[in-house]
Amino acid sequence: MRQRTLWSAVLVLGLALSAGCGSAGVSGSPPGGSGDKLVVWDWKSGDPSAAAYLEKARADFAKSHPGVEVEFVAQPFDQYYTLLGAAIQAGKGPDVILFNGGGQLRDRVDSLLPLDTYVAADRERLAGWDAFAHGGKTYASPVTLQGHPWYYNKSLYEQAGLDPDAPAGTWDEFVEDCGVIADRTGAKCFAVGNKEGIGIQFFLSATGSAVLAPDEYDRWIAGERDWTSPGVKRIFELWRQVEAAGLNNDGVNSTAMFNDAFAVFQSGKAAHVIGLMSDVGHWKDFAEFLEPDDVGVMAAPVVVPGVTPSLPYDGGIGYGVAKWTRDPEVAADLVRSLTSTEALRAFHADAGAIASDTTVDVSAGGPAVTAISSGLRTGKPALHVALPSKTVDLMGRLSQQLLSGSVTVDEAVAQLAASDEAS
Amino acid sequence: MPPGAAPTPVRPAPTPQPLGAVARRRGPRTELLAPFVLVAPAVLIIVGLRLWPLVLGINFSFTGDGDRNGMPVGLDNYVTLLGDPLFRTALRNVGLLVLLLPVAVAIPGLLATFIYLRTPGHRVYRAVYFFPAVLSPVIVGAIFNLLLAYDGPFNEVLAVVGLGPVDWLGDPDVAIFAVAGVHVWATFGMALVVFLAGFANLDPSLLDAARVDGASLPQSIRHVIVPGLTRTIQFVFVTTMIGLLTSMFGLLFVMTGGGPEASTYLPEYYIWVQQGQFNQPALASAASTALFLIMLLVGLAQIGVLRRAGREG
Known part of the structure; x- marks a missing residue:
């Protein structure tokens, strides 16, 4: 027993002496490859x-x-x-x-x-x-280039009797169209997955230019972010409303964006998805399931009159x-x-x-x-990409809470502002 | 020449004596060294690959991340940990799992009892119960992701009996129980085998006697089986606890990713996120140290309980 106590004492002493004296992270000779x-x-x-x-x-x-x-x-x-x-x-x-x-x-x-x-x-x-x-x-x-075009399923538009080549230009029209599509085809408006908290990232960036004035948008990208501005709050409010109005597929918080949400869109169960431009969840993937001509790309419907939506990339x-x-x-x-x-x-x-x-x-x-590449000229950096990774992570969790109703928009943006400030 | 005057020294020279002494001295020395030599490989492996990295890790947890990389920061990382709601959630979930432990032990115990009592079909059940134990957590997680999906079979069955759909993996109040439940499902086969081994040592005449005395099944379990299996039950408690605290990462990673609303964070997952996603290895080291201390406390407490029970036995 005494010996054990002695050993513990030696260990503790050793730790105390070596604590903080150095770090495994400091190293002087690190080359990955040799000279050639x-x-x-x-x-x-x-x-x-x-x-x-x-x-x-x-x-x-x-x-x-x-x-x-x-x-x-x-x-x-x-x-x-x-x-x-x-x-x-x-x-x-x-x-x-x-x-x-x-x-x-x-x-x-x-x-x-x-x-x-x-x-x-x-x-x-x-x-x-x-x-x-x-x-x-x-x-x-x-x-x-990676960005977030607003994809829509033209064949669902046709089935619903809407003009597939003239998607809605304003938010109200868009919600109205979604109602028509739901009534006539049974398809949901949005395919969205927020299991990993990614849904909100896409939503923020894809709707940002349809809500924020250009100068507020540019200031956001430059790092001067006012989280409590009416525009920013409006985006998070929309995120909540879309779910509350039943526009999303069921179980958003347990649906993975990669690739369950995309599968919902590809299988025609939802008419719109905010997807990607490269890698996965993009035009080429969608075209393999839907007809290539049925994959439409539309501008974000205008939420605040007077702003011009742009492609976030x-x-x-x-x-x-x-x-x-x-x-x-x-x-x-x-x-x-x-x-x-x-x-x-x-x-x-x-x-x-x-x-x-x-x-x-x-x-x-x-x-x-x-359509995507024609949007590149006027496109702007995506809002969520400009955020520190900790804030993005927090935003993912808060977005889930917004959907379940356990946090208000005001509380969410306040927490995000604090996190952004600290990073 | 008088016989006694022979000058020749007939006594053997005392040379063998020192030789013998050397042999005797060498003997104890090799005997003294032998155990050290024999345990050296094990000790070196433990010290070199376990304790030394542990010391390095603990040491590393007192240094900073990012701009302060390599600088001593005292207890800053630990203060950060305590202030981080994510880490607090992770600790709370550890507490929750400890509370769930009796359920996780009771399930294999009860099922093993039924097998022992030769319920019809017990041979089939024995194989079926053990089957999930051979599946990797990733496969189990993927299977249950499908089963527990919002529009998945579980909810369809619920709908048939008229119950509303439950967002098993999307509701923060439900998800941790769903994941823990799946973990228990996936791992109870091993505990079941341990229980069956315990039953092998149980004296069947006791059960027969109870039956003759007219004891009901619950009474037999309560008064014969449980007391007879005390040691086995304790062993399963310890191993199940360790399993719950250290082997859920795969399931969490596949099934919830720590979500929804960070409700399924466990310390392991937190460590991985801090190291891999946020590039804060020192903070992750601090969390690892905290987890190590928790496991140490839990382990010591359990060893204490076991030892006391052993003395009683």
């Missing part, structure tokens, strides 16, 4: 639809750096940022890293190299830089360079190859992504993608 090898982490390279893209990118890179080997390491997306965090912490991260735009990248900029000097020549050709910028510096080059995914890479120039060249026109054209064609390269011709993708 670059390691790229992503969650795409294992995907057959990315094969042609990577081949083109590799070929482009080999032209300027024939001796440098490039290794793509595909990580499971579910675990991606967990693994990346561990790798960064251990100082053994990759050289080039694929990121989602927005919070995931901004949370990790202290491990990344500013790329402004290396990618200056790509500025004009590529779109979506804002999602990869922080504090006036660019940390990754965009590969795809940002850089979707992009490649950044880790601080510890041995030769930043070589790594940056790889990033440039990964965003070269040839490579991105292949990515668009095979994976159905809206590529960041504005010179890629998308007309072969069908009417929906043409």
Whole structure:
């Protein structure tokens, strides 16, 4: 017994002495690849639809750096940022890293190299830089654009006797149309999944430009967010009302956006869905279930008279360079190859992504993608992408509470304001 | 030459003596060292792969995240934890699971009793009950995601009997019970096997005697089976508790993602979110340390109970 007490004392003493003296996170020699090898982490390279893209990118890179080997390491997306965090912490991260735009990248900029000097020549050709910028510096080059078009099912419109080519322009008309569709086809108005708290993100961004005045919108993106303004409250009020009015599919809080909510739309059980532009839940996915010509893209119906809705989009995914890479120039060249026109054209064609390269011709993708790409010129960054990831997480939980009625809009925006302020 | 005058030393030289002494000295030394050598691999593995990382992790929990990476911050992370409603929910759910523990133990206990009493079809039941234990939590979670969906079969059955649909995984008051229920369903087979093993040691003549005395089934359970299985029941309590607190991550991840309204957070899930989603490994370390302490307390309490029961036995 005495011995055990002694051991405990030694352990406690050891802990007390070593507590706070150092950190596993500090490390001095971290290169991911050796001098003639670059390691790229992503969650795409294992995907057959990315094969042609990577081949083109590799070929482009080999032209300027024939001796440098490039290794793509595909990580499971579910675990991606967990693994990346561990790798960064251990100082053994990759050289080039694929990121989602927005919070995931901004949370990790202290491990990344500013790329402004290396990618200056790509500025004009590529779109979506804002999602990869922080504090006036660019940390990754965009590969795809991600945004939230308002998709609708034209055949349900036809069945309901509505004009499929003239969807509602104002919110009131829209709700009226939804009533007609529900009566005549039995389909719900919205397919939405908020199990992960993602439904509110899409809703906020897709309705934002139909509610907020342009200057308030721009200030939001710039970081001057007034959560208690009438417009912002109106958006959250709408979120609540849509559910209360029975416009959503049942069980929103237990329906996963990926991909149960999209399945509801694809199977014709709901007439509208706020989807994505790239990767999944987008025009190409929908066209596989519905007829390509039945997938419509409409502007958000105007809620506050006088505003002009725009397409919310940002850089979707992009490649950044880790601080510890041995030769930043070589790594940056790889990033440039990964965003070269040839490579991105292949990515668009095979994976159905809206590529960041504005010179890629998308007309072969069908009417929906043409409508989306025509919206890119007037489009603006999405509201939720500008938020810190903690605030987005909180917004997900509050949005579930708004639907279940356990929090009011005023309480929700107050909490969000506090979280945004603190981050 | 007088026989006694022989100068030749007939006594054997005392050389063997020191040799013997050395042998005797070496003997105890090897004997002394042997146990250390034998336990060394186990000790090294425990110290190197368990205790040392534990110390590193605890140490790491006193450092900062982000801008303060690597800087000592004292108890800041722990203060943050206590102020975080998510972590408090996680702790509350731990308490809830502890309260649910008797139910989680009673179910396999009762079913094992029925099998032991040779209910018709008990052989089939034995196999069927154990079957979920071989499924991975991800598969179980995916299956129950479908079954418990708002428009899923469970609610359809409820509708047939005229009950309104329940949003099993979308209602914050229901979801944690749904997930815990699924966990119990998925894991009770193992406890059932332990109970059956316990029954094997139960003296059947006691039950026969009770039956002859006219005891009803509940009376037999109360006065014969439960006292006879005390040790088994305690063992199942400990293992079920550990299972509830440390093996629900897979189910949570697949079924609720901590939601709705963060109502199904458990410390494990919180740790994962802080580390993986918010890039706050030091805060996650602090939460891990807190979870470790909770498990330590629960474990020590249970060992104490077991030891006392053992003495009584």
